[in-house]
Amino acid sequence: MSKQKPSIPKGMRDFDPTEMARRNYIFDTIKEVFKLFGYQQLETPAMENLSTLTGKYGDEGDQLLFKVLNSGEFLKKVSMDDFRNGEPEVLSKIAEKGLRYDLTVPFARYVVMHQNEITFPFKRFQMQPVWRADRPQRGRYREFYQCDADVVGTDSLICEAEILMMINQAFAKFGIMDYAIKINNRKILTGMAEVIGEKGKEGDLCVAIDKLDKIGWEKVSEELFQKGFSEASVAALKPVLEMQEKDNKGWLTFFKEYLAQSTTGMKGLEELEEVLTLFSMMGGDEAHVVFDPVLARGLSYYTGAIFEVKVGGVQIGSVSGGGRYDNLTGVFGLPGISGVGFSFGVDRLYDVLDALGIFPVQQKESTQIMLACFGEKERNKGLNILAAFREAGLAAEIYPELVKIKKQFNYADKKNIPFVGILGAEELANDSISLKNMKSGEQETLSLESVISKVKNSTTK
RNA sequence: GUGAUUGUAGCUCAGCUGGUUAGAGCGCUGGUUUGUGGCACCAGAGGUCGCCGGUUCGAACCCGGUCUUUCACCCCA
Numbered sequence: 376m377s378k379q380k381p382s383i384p385k386g387m388r389d390f391d392p393t394e395m396a397r398r399n400y401i402f403d404t405i406k407e408v409f410k411l412f413g414y415q416q417l418e419t420p421a422m423e424n425l426s427t428l429t430g431k432y433g434d435e436g437d438q439l440l441f442k443v444l445n446s447g448e449f450l451k452k453v454s455m456d457d458f459r460n461g462e463p464e465v466l467s468k469i470a471e472k473g474l475r476y477d478l479t480v481p482f483a484r485y486v487v488m489h490q491n492e493i494t495f496p497f498k499r500f501q502m503q504p505v506w507r508a509d510r511p512q513r514g515r516y517r518e519f520y521q522c523d524a525d526v527v528g529t530d531s532l533i534c535e536a537e538i539l540m541m542i543n544q545a546f547a548k549f550g551i552m553d554y555a556i557k558i559n560n561r562k563i564l565t566g567m568a569e570v571i572g573e574k575g576k577e578g579d580l581c582v583a584i585d586k587l588d589k590i591g592w593e594k595v596s597e598e599l600f601q602k603g604f605s606e607a608s609v610a611a612l613k614p615v616l617e618m619q620e621k622d623n624k625g626w627l628t629f630f631k632e633y634l635a636q637s638t639t640g641m642k643g644l645e646e647l648e649e650v651l652t653l654f655s656m657m658g659g660d661e662a663h664v665v666f667d668p669v670l671a672r673g674l675s676y677y678t679g680a681i682f683e684v685k686v687g688g689v690q691i692g693s694v695s696g697g698g699r700y701d702n703l704t705g706v707f708g709l710p711g712i713s714g715v716g717f718s719f720g721v722d723r724l725y726d727v728l729d730a731l732g733i734f735p736v737q738q739k740e741s742t743q744i745m746l747a748c749f750g751e752k753e754r755n756k757g758l759n760i761l762a763a764f765r766e767a768g769l770a771a772e773i774y775p776e777l778v779k780i781k782k783q784f785n786y787a788d789k790k791n792i793p794f795v796g797i798l799g800a801e802e803l804a805n806d807s808i809s810l811k812n813m814k815s816g817e818q819e820t821l822s823l824e825s826v827i828s829k830v831k832n833s834t835t836k
Numbered sequence: 837g838u839g840a841u842u843g844u845a846g847c848u849c850a851g852c853u854g855g856u857u858a859g860a861g862c863g864c865u866g867g868u869u870u871g872u873g874g875c876a877c878c879a880g881a882g883g884u885c886g887c888c889g890g891u892u893c894g895a896a897c898c899c900g901g902u903c904u905u906u907c908a909c910c911c912c913a
Contacts, residue, residue, distance in 0.1 A: 380886080380887095382903095382904080385903090385904070385905090433911095435837090435910080435911065435912095436911090438837080439911090439912095477913090505913090507912080507913090509911080509912075510837085511905090511906090512906075512907070512908090513906070513907080514913080515912075515913075516913090519913065520913090521913070672912095692912090692913080693913080694913085695913090696913080718913075719913090720913040721913085722913070723913065747871095747872080749870095749871065779870075780870090780871060780872055780873095781869080781870095781871095781872065781873075782873095783872085783873090784872050784873035784874095785873055785874090786873085787873065788873040788874060789873085795872080795873080797871075797872070799871055800871090801871085809871090809872095811872070811873090813873070813874085816872095816873090816874090818872085
């Protein structure tokens with residue numbers, strides 16, 4: 376074997392112990408909130424049958440799927456004719472599995488497969504990596520985690536209100552104060568397209584409108600003209616876009632008049648109002664919930680509420696988003712199952728907490744005390760003491776080699792272990808431990824019991 | 837997928853218009869200190885300059901390809 380420089384695939388990452396401690400903090404916090412609202416955890420395999428995945432994310436999505444080569448002689452089934460017929464023909468014969476692209480489609484597959492065992496409404500959450508063969512950029516990876524929570528099998532708007540509550544609570548736990556949950560409704564967007572006289576074109580409308588704060592009104596209207604919108608309809612749109620300063624109540628009043636001619640639009644408004652009412656009945660903090668009529672995402676599948684969360688004071692895209700969809704499981708042969716769900720972007724949340732400097736300082740995952748021993752006799756006694764530490768619930772370790780005490784201390788220092796218990800001839804003779812506080816440098820000779828209580832009191836909060 | 841951009845020691849980076857044995861800081865190892873980490877001082881190890889090919893008497897430097905990094909677009913978390 377020749378030497379090779381080790382590397383990892385493009386767009387994939389290692390997480391060192393510090394990063395893992397912080398990531399686990401994020402996962403644990405989110406998980407806690409999900410559970411508090413009655414969501415149950417689900418896991419699905421990294422690979423799905425390619426037939427489950429293809430065609431669910433559009434042509435672009437299919438391109439971004441990681442396909443897994445069949446085991447064995449994967450070329451055996453391929454004929455020269457297949458080669459002449461092109462890539463799709465060959466692909467279907469050499470790869471029948473693929474890595475999951477998101478958590479929603481595998482979830483839909485699961486619901487259909489287990490429809491007879493599931494009690495609806497079904498509330499599940501899922502925190503697993505997904506893979507996309509995208510071109511990586513900052514904050515965009517080929518392997519990343521999604522934290523999804525969905526409830527399927529009910530149209531109740533309580534679910535939407537609960538999602539707002541969960542975001543509220545998660546952010547409160549993280550200590551994020553400055554954030555906005557933007558909320559809109561697909562039916563309102565449909566209504567807008569209707570009342571400006573461009574029925575059915577809310578897709579194009581939204582793609583253009585969405586860029587408003589990026590490229591400005593002039594370019595947006597230019598784009599709309601290009602998409603075939605008439606002069607009159609673009610003019611009819613203008614009042615909405617110029618209405619930037621309204622609060623939620625103001626918007627609702629405005630839209631009740633603006634959308635009066637569209638039954639769909641009015642339905643969307645009703646839903647929105649109902650969600651906000653339910654949310655406040657649950658005791659939600661309305662200060663963070665902002666109706667945004669230009670919020671448009673996931674239009675290919677969302678049919679009702681749409682949300683997105685932006686954190687203030689940092690230049691990072693949305694950290695959470697979701698919405699209501701009809702007919703989640705239709706493609707797998709189970710029509711009529713609707714649901715609403717949302718997702719936290721762990722990698723972005725990490726960046727936000729990092730940028731705001733609000734990760735908890737205390738690393739509860741690190742060792743609380745290490746034993747340093749001068750010789751073999753001390754080491755042997757140390758093993759007993761070590762067991763007692765662990766019995767008492769302390770994260771403890773002993774330096775595994777009989778080396779110079781300096782080296783042992785150095786290890787403890789590098790690993791940020793707050794206490795070192797020293798065992799030498801003296802300590803052995805009078806059955807004690809010298810406990811050194813690595814931060815203050817103070818050292819005292821104590822009994823095993825007092826070492827345990829001392830370390831416990833000063834390292835657990 | 838389109839257009840740019842980056843790559844030199846474990847890390848962050850110097851390295852002149854192409855010219856001997858490629859440097860610094862931090863980190864690492866050992867020592868000053870055989871019952872004590874951080875600080876200081878001393879010594880040392882560590883690089884086929886991303887990879888492949890070309891131009892040249894001579895390439896870290898110029899050219900082509902490839903991989904990687906970052907950025908914009910597209911799309912998205």
